[in-house]
Structures are given as C-alpha cells and as structure tokens.
Amino acid sequence: MRTLTIKTHKETLQSLLLDIGSLGFIYMVPTISHLFSLPIYLIEPMRLMLIFALVHTSKANAFIIALSLPAFSYFISGHPVLPKMILISLELLLNVLLFYGLVKKFKFLFPSIFLSILLSKAIYYLIKFELINLAILDTELFSTSIYLQLIMTLIFSLYLYAFYDRSKIS
Template structure:
C-alpha cells in the first residue's frame, strides 16, 4: 500500500481542501468587499466557514479552523485587533462546543445549531461590551445588523439540519 495514499485519506484531502479554501476566503474577503463595494464581512464569513468545516470535516479540524481563521486574518492584515481576534476565536470555539453539546441532548439539528449560534453571540456581545467599555477595542457594539445575523443563523441551521451526519 502506498504511504502517501494512506497518509492522505479521502477525509484528510477533504479537510485540507476545505481548510485551504477557508484561508483563501479570509485572505480575499477585504479585496472582494472593496471590489464589489459590499461589506462581505457582515455575512460572518468566519462563522460560515467554521460551520462548513463542522459539517464536512472532523470536530478537531473545526476547532482548528475556529482558531486559525481569526489568527490568520490578524497575521495577514493586523485586523481585527488582537483582543477582537481572541474574542472571535473564543466565540467560534464556543459555538462549535455548544453545538456538539446540544446535539447530544436535543434531537433536532436545526435547534441545536440555532441555539449554539445564539448563545455564542450572547457571549460575544457581552464580552465585546466589556472590551469596548474598557477601551481595549474600538468600534460599536452592533456593527452587523441583527436581521443579517438572523438570516445567517437560520441559513446555517438549515444547512446543518440537512447535511450534518452524527459521526463525531
């Protein structure tokens, strides 16, 4: 048996492909937003990519994506700030953890994903308020309209409902 084919199983190739695409999307989001004059970041590309990873790769890979995407964005563009990078990483990780926690207790994939997104958003905005009030980050509390956040949460929950396989 070929060592390379053993090391690069179909699931590994799939995970690596998704990871590379995720990094490329994060790399080019600012340029695409500028080109189209549409703030794509309002659609929460990091959350979307983390949930795509959750659906199509392993739990461990998804936690890695939750860490790497904000860190990669910070390293290539110094944006967001280091404190917001840590906040985004922790929110995405909480979102993933909550989903796996809830899916074991709720026999409804849509509800487990939707709830995990809402709870992680509550966590995010609570911490963001604290960081804003201490001056550790700049900006406003709600920079993404709530209706867009609801659309993204519902879309990701529907996607999860139809495509997630309970293999983790």
C-alpha cells in the same frame, strides 16, 4: 483494513482542502469586498467556513478552523485588532463546543446549531460590551444589524440541518 485507510485519506484530504479554501477565502474577503463593492463581512465569512467545517470535515478540524481563521486574518491583514481577534476566536470555539454539547445531549440538529450560534453570539456581545466599557475596544457594540445576524444564523442552521451527516450524532 484497506477501506479504513482510504476513508481516512479521504477525510484528511477533505479537511485539508477545506482548510486551504477557508484560509484563501478569508485572505481574499477584503479584496473581494473592495473590488465588487460588496460588504462580504456581513455574511460572517469566518462562521460560514466554520459551518462548512462542521458539515464536511471532522470535529477536530472544526476546532482548528475556529481557532485559526481569526488568527490568520489578524496576522495577514492586521484585522481584526488583537483583542477582537481573541474575542472572535473565543466566539467560534464556543460555537463548536456548544454545538457538539447540545447535539450530544438532545440529538436534534437544527435547535443545537441555532442555539449554539445564538449563545456564542450572546457571550461574544457581553464580553465585547465589557471590552468597550474598559476602553480596550474602540468600536460600536453592534457593527452588523441584529436582523441580518438572525437571518444568517437561520441560513447557517438550515444548511447544517440539510447536509450534516446524521451518523456523526452519537
């Protein structure tokens, strides 16, 4: 019984530290980008934090990160604009849902995370295209090159494949 309590406290502490670190990182992205002239947004910082949550915390915490990071960024900095914030939240939430659905069905980590990212991005761009056509968003469809997005998808997938606790696959 004591082992279960210690494990639960450790998992809660890990989730809490990752959540605070994620919020801090997202809060600091604009400052770091301007200070060092590095376009950190190109590495998809919200998805990076989501991948860390998937690997190092619980399923529930991954959902919390997916929903809270875009909202936090919006409320702290006003960026992204409200429709895009909702769209990013939807994309990250879909990423988590697809990952857990695919890994449960197929039991293979790498294709599950890789496909979940690609499919969530595809849906994101379909909806974004419609929002641009409806003049709800005033932006270009692809603000980050597809090539860079594929590289980041590969890096995120490799990280999850290397460090994900396989005992979580049921």
